[in-house]
Amino acid sequence: MKKLPSIFCIALALCAMDSCKNGNTNNSEAPLAAGMVRIDLSKWHLPATIDIPDTTRKVYGFVENSDGSLLINVGKGFYVSINVSGEPMSMKKNDINSDDLNKPKTWVVSDSNSLLYSTQKDTNAFANAKEEFHFYCVVKKGTATYYVQELTQGADGTVYSFSKEQAQTMFNSAKTLTPVAPPAKN
Secondary structure, eight states: OTHHHHHHHHHHHHHHHHHHHHHHHSOOOOOOOTTEEEEEGGGGTOOEEEEEEOOTTSOEEEEEOTTSOEEEEETTTEEEEEESSOOOHHHHHHHHHTOSSEEEEEEEEESSSEEEEEEEEOSGGGTTOOOEEEEEEEEEETTEEEEEEEOOBOTTSOBOOOOHHHHHHHHHHHTTOEEOOOOOOO
């Protein structure tokens, strides 16, 4: 009779451990950070959500490009490009290191799935050029993979440069990409 409560406790513990394990492997969304809103990108043919800066008082936009990328802008300091295809991290880092004009200056984050770094123009013509920050993330969740980076030039030719804080916000936003199930077809 005394073994029955022990067996029950062991079974309950095993169920709890299995529940925790399963909770860590699903694509459930994390809590929303302060000042951010969660946007469902399915409307733009990308079955995922992303957290972006609050759009209440800022001009924002979404543009689908013919190459399959989705561009998101919020205000004047948030311009990201999301694609479902892109360069492997090793190739991207090699491209950055071999850039003759925008030399990498500081690696803030450099791991197997993400880069956050600064560059500075390395020519006499740009002697007073300020440090610019960039990022590139390969976000893998479940079977989905997204390639996300800052947008450096708009369709109208406008060139964008970002501070460390702006690049960090976009970098953090990229990490929130989470796949969602496509809507059921009737």
